[in-house]
């Protein structure tokens with residue numbers, strides 16, 4: 001068995017999003033908001049969404065944490081902007097499938113930059129990092145039944 | 160490797176630890192997460208096996224031969240650990256699951272019983288969460304006030320403020336002997352003297368001290384001392400609380416159940432003498448026997464040899480890591496004031512990413528807040544990478560760590 005390679009994990013595009021996150025700031029007049037954190041490592045993400053007729057008109061985030069969690073949420077905001085809530089939730093499900101190693105999703109161009117995160121599936125302890133932004137998305141869209149309440153505290157953002 | 164070390168006859172200590180032969184990511188393991196838990200030498204593993212193969216029975220209950228043997232082994236282990244930490248008598252050592260339970264025991268027994276509204280509990284921002292949260296809980300229930308000794312920019316307690324923080328309302332001071340997130344060694348004797356003259360009790364969290372140095376609880380002058388077996392080469396799920404006999408006798412029971420009673424009536428019961436008053440239920444018998452074997456192991460090596468070895472490895476680690484671009488090390492600059500913990504950050508590589516990359520090289524470190532979020536806040540970071548060393552680590556391990564950090568640099572400098 002070959003060892004999962006670090007170069008497959010740390011794609012250029014991931015580091016690029018980590019350093020230059022898209023859609024990072026707060027929005028005025030947001031209609032939905034969610035904050036999630038991973039108490040194990042201290043990563044936090046707060047996202048804000050402006051919905052109009054069930055379409056994500058605007059989505060922004062502030063967060064802190066590792067390259068995987070921050071790149072993932074940055075990529076996610078770029079991909080879901082302009083999509084309907086249902087499409088966004090569906091995308092979250094497809095991304096979770098990719099984290100389980102689904103090759104078909106990893107090859108799907110509609111996943112956009114998120115495909116660069118396919119290597120994370122080989123690093124089980126980091127999958128949670130990649131999913132954190134999607135958990136915030138689900139929670140903000142009030143479809144957060146799948147979010148594990150034990151893992152994510154409801155505590156407010158620390159800083 | 161032994162050529163660099165002064166007592167070749169005893170080195171390498173690592174030969175005694177079977178797990179160090181494991182391969183991780185196809186590479187030989189470099190285990191640098193010792194502040195979280197230490198590895199176990201063969202003699203400790205053997206003591207556990209021996210117990211389960213030849214002695215296992217419940218203690219203080221049976222008339223039969225195995226129960227007698229098991230009770231003797233369990234109580235001998237207590238006496239062994241009491242001697243190990245310099246207690247005057249074996250009965251002054253209560254077995255607990257570890258440091259966390261020892262703190263909860265004192266907060267729940269002494270704290271709930273003695274603290275009144277307006278009384279003050281003094282801890283520090285350097286503490287492990289297990290030396291913060293139990294005091295918060297007891298403060299909430301009694302109306303006592305929790306106050307903090309702050310830390311400075313080298314992660315040392317600001318002891319100039321200590322006399323002002325101590326006052327007639329201070330009932331207990333609780334601080335760590337050695338910090339798990341920064342490696343700071345606190346001057347316990349000085350703290351003990353000042354606490355005593357203020358008429359308060361001193362609790363010392365010794366989780367990170369007992370594995371590395373000779374601890375003499377009487378000489379330290381504290382009132383309570385706690386430790387965890389798993390950080391000192393012993394098994395998980397066992398640790399101890401020490402306090403003087405009079406203090407323990409004055410405290411109400413913590414948990415109720417079997418083993419801790421003398422008589423049980425319908426409405427009331429009477430308690431067993433210490434230490435059993437605080438040990439309700441079937442204890443971790445194998446754990447106690449295992450940690451006694453760990454104490455033998457450490458004393459056979461001698462703490463002098465362990466300290467000398469660790470000092471050379473840690474000073475080498477600090478030297479190597481300091482020379483890596485963008486590495487920032489937290490904690491005291493003076494090596495005399497620090498133990499085997501090196502907490503650091505590195506440029507914009509998040510500690511979590513550092514730990515993943517190092518893991519790919521077989522180097523196990525910890526990344527996160529290390530159960531010390533108040534320390535992280537103090538330094539304005541949400542996490543650090545932490546390499547923590549123990550007696551079996553070598554300078555070669557430091558080299559592997561430094562080389563792997565070079566890989567982190569290579570990956571993170573490419574865009």
Ligand SMILES: Cc1ncc(COP(=O)(O)O)c(C=O)c1O
Nearest residue numbers: 257258259287289335339366387
């Ligand atoms: C300083 C300190 N205090 C308390 C603890 C808690 O010890 P345990 O988890 O063994 O109860 C630890 C270890 O995690 C520690 O490093």
